[in-house]
């Protein structure tokens with residue numbers, strides 16, 4: 625169903641409707657709220673759906689006065705009936721601490737959430753985007769990871785609820801496309817950071833920054849030689865929008881991430897330098913199934929979307945440090961609101 629509105633330019637010409645009704649599941653989370661910001665600023669009608677499991681009202685409070693922004697408290701494991709032109713499916717806890725807190729719910733969120741948004745897309749004809757993950761590659765034996773690598777996931781381990789849930793969601797997206805002709809977009813997101821990360825989510829960037837700002841020990845798991853590649857949030861959101869706007873033939877999966885790979889120990893050193901902190905590094909056991917190396921091959925995103933990250937690690941860390949510094953000074957009062 626097309627959006628009934630249309631835009632009138634100064635010269636009197638009526639343009640094709642560009643204002644879309646967009647559903648963002650997980651819209652009160654870290655990435656979802658940045659995506660809502662962009663969509664609202666671009667003039668779309670945005671419906672943010674979230675159950676606030678890891679999302680926060682504070683992340684979207686500044687949008688509530690916008691006439692083109694609406695919020696609905698809803699769990700995506702339950703069906704939803706809305707009329708939309710595009711769907712971004714981001715609902716799912718993303719940090720290992722949060723997704724392992726209630727692993728059964730994590731799998732349900734990925735699998736039943738996918739079925740429910742695909743059902744909306746089937747009924748309305750909406751384009752539907754899935755926030756998949758580099759975790760579909762597990763502890764990879766191919767490096768850097770290309771989209772045709774099938775992964776090395778332990779289906780029984782503590783990360784499986786997330787990894788296998790996301791893998792199954794991808795399967796559902798491609799089966800709905802084959803069976804029902806849906807217009808799908810599957811992004812495999814690599815580690816992304818920035819303002820509005822949950823301060824208690826246990827992810828490495830938020831942990832290290834908060835520890836450094838508080839002068840507490842920096843907890844390095846294992847020997848710190850495991851690698852990750854960190855993408856700044858605004859770069860990632862630009863990738864989301866380009867993928868959604870791409871031709872229907874571009875379904876993904878497509879890696880979105882920053883290919884600048886560093887050891888986790890290197891990240892700790894950068895955070896210490898940028899915060900001028902006197903914290904010391906302490907070593908803690910490596911969690912089970914923690915991937916030893918991870919770095920995206922983004923050739924496909926470069927070629928198909930003309931997308932490449934632009935925010936360097938130091939610049940992104942500075943902005944994130946500024947955010948957490950302000951949050952700490954406010955007494956972390958917004959950490960669970």
Ligand code: NAD
Pocket residue numbers: 649650651652653654655656673674675676677678679680698699700701713714715716717718719733755756757758812813814815816817822
């Ligand atoms: P986040 O935890 O901040 O956001 C997830 C949002 O989904 C939260 O607002 C949460 O309340 C909501 N949610 C969770 N379960 C829900 C449910 N059953 N019903 C409705 N809402 C629910 O995490 P994020 O970093 O913003 O991640 C967003 C998406 O991107 C997730 O799907 C995640 O798997 C994916 N992703 C993120 C990263 C990353 O580095 N940030 C990497 C790979 C994939």
Ligand code: UDP
Pocket residue numbers: 719720815826827828829831832843844845846850852888910911914915
């Ligand atoms: N990590 C760490 N200290 C922390 C939190 C995480 O050394 O306080 C490590 C973790 O073991 C992993 C990497 O940092 O190797 C990234 O962890 P995160 O939970 O952010 O995301 P992952 O990529 O593992 O999903």
